[in-house]
Structures are given as C-alpha cells and as structure tokens.
Amino acid sequence: MSNFARVRPIGRRRDGRPIYPIKGGAPTLLEQRDEIAALLADPDYDGDIDELLARADDVHAKIEQANKRGARLRALKAAQLPAGDPPPQGGGQQRREQPGMQPDDRGNPGPVTVAEAFVRSAALEHFRDNGKQGKFAVEHRAAPAGTVTTGTQPQQNTRVPGILPQNPDFPLLVANLLDRQTSDGTTLEYMRDTSGPQSTWNKAAVVAEGADKPMSGPFAFDLITTTLKTVAHWVPITRQAADDNGQLMGYINGRLTYGLEYKMDQEILTGNGTTEMQGILTTPGIGTYQPPVGSTDVKLITVRKAKTQGELALYPPTAVVMNPMDWQDIELDEDQNGQFRVIANVTDPGAPTRLWGLTVVTTVAMAAGTALLGGFRTGATLWERQGITILMTDSHADYFTANTLVILAERRANVAVHTPQAFVKITFAAATA
Structure with a gap:
C-alpha cells in the first residue's frame, strides 16, 4: 500500500477526467459552491449524482452555519446591558450603544425607522469594508x-x-x-x-x-x-x-x-x-x-x-x-x-x-x-x-x-x-x- 494518502477528486470534466484540488490550497466554501453548482447545471455530467448531491447538501449546511455564526457574532457585539446595570466584571469598559442599534418600543431588535434599517444593513457594512466604493441600496x-x-x-x-x-x-x-x-x-x-x-x-x-x-x-x-x-x-x-x-x-x-x-x-x-x-x-x-x-x-x-x-x-x-x-x-x-x-x-x-x-x-x-x-x-x-x-x-x-x-x-x-x-x-x- 502506498505511503501517500489517496487524493479524492472534487469533480469531473465533461470528458470524464477527474478534477483534483490544487496542491497546497483547499478550495473555499464559495469555490466549492460554485463548482458544485456548475456540475449540477451541466447536462453532460456523468459522475456519481448521489455523491454530488450529498456534497451540495454538505456545502450548503456549512455556508448556512457560517452565516449563522456571523449573525450571532454581530448580535453579540451589539448586545447591551440594561440601563443602570453595572459594567461587566474584569475591569472592562462597557461598550457604548451605537446609533441605530436600539430595539423598538416593543423590545423587538428590528429597526423602526428607515435610517435604522440603513445603518444596520449588511450592505452598508460591506460598503464600508470595501473602502466605500461602488453603489448599494x-x-x-x-x-x-x-x-x-x-x-x-x-x-x-x-x-x-x-x-x-x-x-x-x-x-x-x-x-x-x-x-x-x-x-x-x-x-x-x-x-x-x-x-x-x-x-x-x-x-x-x-x-x-x-x-x-x-x-x-x-x-x-x-x-x-x-x-x-x-x-x-x-x-x-x-x-x-x-x-x-x-x-x-x-x-x-x-x-x-x-x-x-x-x-x-x-x-x-x-x-x-x-x-x-x-x-x-x-x-x-x-x-x-x-x-x-x-x-x-x-x-x-x-x-x-x-x-x-x-x-x-x-x-x-x-x-x-x-x-x-x-x-x-x-x-x-x-x-x-x-x-x-x-x-x-x-x-x-x-x-x-x-x-x-x-x-x-x-x-x-x-x-x-x-x-x-x-x-x-x-x-x-x-x-x-x-x-x-x-x-x-x-x-x-x-x-x-x-x-x-x-x-x-x-x-x-x-x-x-x-x-x-x-x-x-x-x-x-x-x-x-
């Protein structure tokens, strides 16, 4: 038996030849998503359909998990103590509540004005991260x-x-x-x-x-x-x-x-x-x-x-x-x-x-x-x-x-x-x- 672990192909070309991952660089989730989407849309794909569908479900679940993790992280960063509560132990300074992050009058976390919806949007966050270039709505x-x-x-x-x-x-x-x-x-x-x-x-x-x-x-x-x-x-x-x-x-x-x-x-x-x-x-x-x-x-x-x-x-x-x-x-x-x-x-x-x-x-x-x-x-x-x-x-x-x-x-x-x-x-x- 070879000392080298068998490299599993990540897909197949139209002529049936396997596609192997690039050595030293694992594909990202988005790259895997795009690759699987292309194979699913390929009418000439003759590989293992059940395996391809299983990979699609796996990548979809991982992307959903990453999105939930990001949402939980943003929610955690925006969380505030009620007025009058002491700051967290350990000497840390309590984070100032940012404009647009207040709950509505019923305690719901959703924005109640168009301005709050704008400053809370993922589009604005992406716009800022991208150096404030381009356009979004x-x-x-x-x-x-x-x-x-x-x-x-x-x-x-x-x-x-x-x-x-x-x-x-x-x-x-x-x-x-x-x-x-x-x-x-x-x-x-x-x-x-x-x-x-x-x-x-x-x-x-x-x-x-x-x-x-x-x-x-x-x-x-x-x-x-x-x-x-x-x-x-x-x-x-x-x-x-x-x-x-x-x-x-x-x-x-x-x-x-x-x-x-x-x-x-x-x-x-x-x-x-x-x-x-x-x-x-x-x-x-x-x-x-x-x-x-x-x-x-x-x-x-x-x-x-x-x-x-x-x-x-x-x-x-x-x-x-x-x-x-x-x-x-x-x-x-x-x-x-x-x-x-x-x-x-x-x-x-x-x-x-x-x-x-x-x-x-x-x-x-x-x-x-x-x-x-x-x-x-x-x-x-x-x-x-x-x-x-x-x-x-x-x-x-x-x-x-x-x-x-x-x-x-x-x-x-x-x-x-x-x-x-x-x-x-x-x-x-x-x-x-």
Whole structure:
C-alpha cells in the first residue's frame, strides 16, 4: 500500500477526467459552491449524482452555519446591558450603544425607522469594508402591507375605521389619513365614482307586497389609468461622516426622509395628476364650501358648516387638513370673556389636535386660506410600489476625488381618489376690518 494518502477528486470534466484540488490550497466554501453548482447545471455530467448531491447538501449546511455564526457574532457585539446595570466584571469598559442599534418600543431588535434599517444593513457594512466604493441600496417599509393586484380596478380594500395613532416623534402626515395599499406594477388602474350625491341615485323605497321594486341609479364610473410617480432627492456626505452611524441617521431622518414625506403630502393635496401624483384638491367632483358673500363666520364656524355639507353627502368626515396660519386663527379664537374656544389649557402640550370631532393635520403643503375636509379612508387610497429606498454611491461627477459620497432617497407611489364626493374643499372668507 502506498505511503501517500489517496487524493479524492472534487469533480469531473465533461470528458470524464477527474478534477483534483490544487496542491497546497483547499478550495473555499464559495469555490466549492460554485463548482458544485456548475456540475449540477451541466447536462453532460456523468459522475456519481448521489455523491454530488450529498456534497451540495454538505456545502450548503456549512455556508448556512457560517452565516449563522456571523449573525450571532454581530448580535453579540451589539448586545447591551440594561440601563443602570453595572459594567461587566474584569475591569472592562462597557461598550457604548451605537446609533441605530436600539430595539423598538416593543423590545423587538428590528429597526423602526428607515435610517435604522440603513445603518444596520449588511450592505452598508460591506460598503464600508470595501473602502466605500461602488453603489448599494436599502429599502425599508415602516409597516408591512399586503400585496394587492389590479385588473381593471383594485380589489375591494378592507377599511379600518378611525385614524391610526401618530408616531409621537413626528407630526401626523396627510398620507397617514389615507387607506394605504401596495401595488405590484408601475401602472395603476382604478374606478372613480362619478355618480354624484347619493340622493340622486338612491331609489330605495318601501314597496307594497307584490309590487315592483325600484331600481337605483344611474351609476357612473370612470376608469382612471395612471402610473406610479417617483419622488426622490439626494444630499452629499463626506466619507468620514459615512463612517458615523449618528450622522448617517441624521442625514436620512432629518433631511432625506422628511423631504420625501413633505413632498408626498404636497402631492396628495395638489398634484396635477399627469406629470405629478393625483392630488385630492385637483380631482374633479369633490365638494366645495365657502361662506357666502358678506358672511362674518370665523374659520371655526366655517369648518363646522363644511362638516355638515360632508355629512349631507353621506360620507362622514374624519379629518381636516389646513395651513398652520389658519389653525393658529382657530386656536386663538376667543369668546366674549377672553377665553380660548378650542383649547382650554394652553400649558398642556399633550392637548389633542381636534376640532368638531375631526382630527386636524396642519402642514405648510396646504395653502393658507384653504382647507380640505373629508372621509379620507373612504375617499382615497395611497398605492405604493416600494417603501423609502436609500442608495449610497461614490460614483458622482468629481465627488470621488473630493472624498464625498452621495446618499439618495426615493419612493414610488400615487393616489387613487376613487370617491371624490367624500371630500370638501374649504375656502375661508377673507378677514374683515
């Protein structure tokens, strides 16, 4: 018997000759994976299939084990003691908690903002390890959404009554008032109800026994075909700042995400529906209310009368959106005794922003002197193709030589205003001397 151990072939060529490993250098797991994958895909391979499949399972298991080991290592490095606990024994200094590594309010380890998702991503870690060269993207959705496909019109949505509670760290957005769904494609088709007030088509009546029943109608629907619109912008950031999770999160949350959210609100309200998203205020068929000429109604009263108009259309309003200047006038409205009518205690920072039972959203995206009142979840749906996607790259003009990177944020969405009668546009009367 030979003193040399038999070298086992790691595969076979198409002509049947065995393939032996390179002397002095064992193949890596990735090399073994690629080699086995090539053999499995080779229709002319005539080696031992059972042995090849066993090797594939073995390499797959080792790769999975390596991934789990890496994940456990990262989790261990990110682990922190609860506040107030003593540092670990042995004189070691407790590791400072890094930005973006905090659990959410339920104790879950997953990120709760797009910035946290970005700084925690394996893509960013790889980008840094690679000398911050190339380009990568990270997508994040604030909340999971079911996938709904569209044919000639969207499937009927499950509508949740009321308004979702707002994030305590951010103001309530117009987008939060709408029903939100996910689109699988780039073209959006939906049916818009143009039947008019329910009093014109609702023929329901008490019918005597044996008599003919009345038919309601006529109904009118327009098939609206549009596309999802991309909202995006970017900011430069130095390579040094890109190594700091705190600065990265500040750029993403403080500038990029805020900019996208503000523009989204603006588009939901006033988008032209062609080159831009479909705005509710620019949709034909919404109701309007303006105090009659010579009226002395203050804005507080105007909103109440517009609410009645929405209720008479049989679409109960749930919220009103207005400019901060108009909301200021309403909050500062006083009675004859000099008491504020809307807020009794101005020192209470947690006072709810509500008026006549309606949730109030204030935004500079709404022009002063105008407000939008309506049943937002009943009247419109925000369709989103993707959540906020953050991209980082060093490939932009002369930024490479200036040690500067680019962070870009984008999202794709559009609004389907399928029931215009659910909304009332309010025009406040001009102030009188």
